[in-house]
Amino acid sequence: MTQTKEPPPEVDLLAGAVVEASMEVHRHLGPGFLESVYEEALGVELSIRRIPFERQRPFTVVYKGHPVGEARIDLVVGGVLVVELKAVDALAPIHKAQLISYLKASGLQLGLLINFNVPVLRSGIHRVVLT
Secondary structure, three states, rough: OOOOOOOOOHHHHHHHHHHHHHHHHHHHHOOOOOOOHHHHHHHHHHHHHHOEEEEEEEEEEOOOOEEEEEEEEEEEEOOEEEEEEEEEOOOOOOHHHHHHHHHHHHHEEEEEEEOOOEEEEHEEEEEEEEE
C-alpha cells in the first residue's frame, strides 16, 4: 500500500493562497472563458497578492536518461507548487494523470488542478500529492 507523504506546512499555506486567488478570479470572471484567460487573470491576482510564480515554465522530458522533448507547466508558484489550469466541461482522469506526470518531471510534491469552467469553483479544485 502506497502511503502519501504530505508536503511541508508552508507549501500547503501557499496552496491555500493560490486557491483564494483562484476563487477571486472566478468571482470576477465566472465560467466560460478559455484557459489562457484564466491563466492571465490568475497571474494578475497572484502579482497583486505578491505571491511569486512562473507562467509556462518549460521542462525537459527525460526517458531513461535521454531528453525526448519539452513540456510546459501552466504555473509554478513559489518554486514549490505546480498549478495546472483547465476550462473544460468536466475533468477527466487524464487531467490528473497529466498533473502527476508534471510533478514527477519537476521533482515537486504538491499540485493543484483547477477547472474554472464550473458554477462554483470549490468543486473544480483538486489537490494532488505525489506519492
